[in-house]
Amino acid sequence: MRIEGKYTQSIWYDPELDTVKIVDQTRLPHDLVLLDLESLQDACMAIASMQVRGAPLIGVTAAYGVYLGLREEAAGLESIIQQLATTRPTAVNLSWALNRCRQVLQEYTGDERVLKALELAQILEKEDIAVCEGIGDQGANLLEALWEQKQEGQDRLNVLTHCNAGSLATVDWGTALAVIYKAADRGIPVHVWVDETRPRNQGAAITCWELAQQGIPHTLIVDNAGGHLMQHGQVDAVLVGADRTTARGDVCNKIGTYLKALAARDNDIPFYVAFPLSTFDLSIEDGLNEIPIEERNAGEILQVSGLTDEGAAATVNIAPANTRASNYGFDVTPARLVSRLITEVGVCEATPEAIAVLVGNRGG
Numbered sequence: 078m079r080i081e082g083k084y085t086q087s088i089w090y091d092p093e094l095d096t097v098k099i100v101d102q103t104r105l106p107h108d109l110v111l112l113d114l115e116s117l118q119d120a121c122m123a124i125a126s127m128q129v130r131g132a133p134l135i136g137v138t139a140a141y142g143v144y145l146g147l148r149e150e151a152a153g154l155e156s157i158i159q160q161l162a163t164t165r166p167t168a169v170n171l172s173w174a175l176n177r178c179r180q181v182l183q184e185y186t187g188d189e190r191v192l193k194a195l196e197l198a199q200i201l202e203k204e205d206i207a208v209c210e211g212i213g214d215q216g217a218n219l220l221e222a223l224w225e226q227k228q229e230g231q232d233r234l235n236v237l238t239h240c241n242a243g244s245l246a247t248v249d250w251g252t253a254l255a256v257i258y259k260a261a262d263r264g265i266p267v268h269v270w271v272d273e274t275r276p277r278n279q280g281a282a283i284t285c286w287e288l289a290q291q292g293i294p295h296t297l298i299v300d301n302a303g304g305h306l307m308q309h310g311q312v313d314a315v316l317v318g319a320d321r322t323t324a325r326g327d328v329c330n331k332i333g334t335y336l337k338a339l340a341a342r343d344n345d346i347p348f349y350v351a352f353p354l355s356t357f358d359l360s361i362e363d364g365l366n367e368i369p370i371e372e373r374n375a376g377e378i379l380q381v382s383g384l385t386d387e388g389a390a391a392t393v394n395i396a397p398a399n400t401r402a403s404n405y406g407f408d409v410t411p412a413r414l415v416s417r418l419i420t421e422v423g424v425c426e427a428t429p430e431a432i433a434v435l436v437g438n439r440g441g
């Protein structure tokens with residue numbers, strides 16, 4: 078991704094300092110702050126506090142966390158993995174990355190294990206970039222086909238997205254936004270409706286910032302506006318990421334995604350979900366009852382933070398004192414509402430049969 082015109086990733090290893098650099102996403106969009114992760118504790122904090130967030134980026138950060146932890150205690154592999162595994166419950170990419178670390182690193186001890194851990198985290202980082210670029214290419218075919226159908230009387234292709242499934246949710250490219258970037262590279266005039274994505278406003282703060290940095294036309298809307306826009310022919314496709322997709326194609330993503338899928342279905346608008354194969358949890362079928370849904374601090378709902386016109390950071394209360402609030406982080410969109418799943422190895426329908434074929438074909 079370009080940040081202020083320079084190529085930047087969301088995470089990378091700094092060999093001079095022997096630290097892991099991240100973009101602190103809690104400071105966006107007002108301040109671009111890079112942080113150095115120097116310990117297991119730093120990595121756990123970065124994930125739990127959402128300095129890094131987004132399913133694929135959580136996985137890569139965890140792999141670097143394993144390296145930082147082993148540097149402190151090379152014999153502590155299992156306890157390091159356990160500490161990282163409890164930082165956030167919903168995105169399956171976290172346990173996917175940790176399982177990969179366990180599988181490789183249990184074969185080694187001492188300094189060799191530490192070196193291998195760094196090597197593996199760097200491999201996962203590079204893989205994530207390639208995989209996300211592949212998702213972008215696969216999904217751009219769908220948007221291209223849609224644009225060919227729509228072109229008459231229309232000067233732009235309107236895509237609605239929720240939360241941030243962009244470069245900042247991965248190492249680079251993103252998932253849903255990779256599709257947008259690749260479509261724009263092909264000359265399709267994409268315009269993005271960005272849901273603000275309460276309570277943490279990843280849409281307003283992160284997606285708008287990221288799209289502006291890449292020069293993609295976009296408009297911020299409140300979370301409840303999507304249905305209205307769909308009813309008035311202002312949305313050609315809904316395109317979101319995923320934190321976990323089950324064997325039958327149920328999709329867990331940021332809270333509010335389900336309502337967009339319902340509105341899309343009612344208005345006959347395609348609802349696309351883009352994610353890497355590592356976001357599949359093929360051990361479960363029923364997303365509604367089997368995916369742990371993160372519940373976060375009620376303060377995220379009861380307060381809003383931002384900058385005043387004078388540039389001072391401010392947090393204000395928006396509900397009466399002592400109001401009780403429930404803060405569910407994710408919801409599940411049933412497979413029947415999903416038009417297509419987009420992965421790095423291809424696009425398929427959200428059915429058990431199509432998913433089995435897609436996953437069976439990986440690498441083949």
Ligand code: MRU
Nearest residue numbers: 130131132242246252318319331
């Ligand atoms: O709570 P977050 O910001 O980690 O939630 C992120 C999302 O819901 C994304 O849509 C999802 O992780 C896909 S990221 C490519």
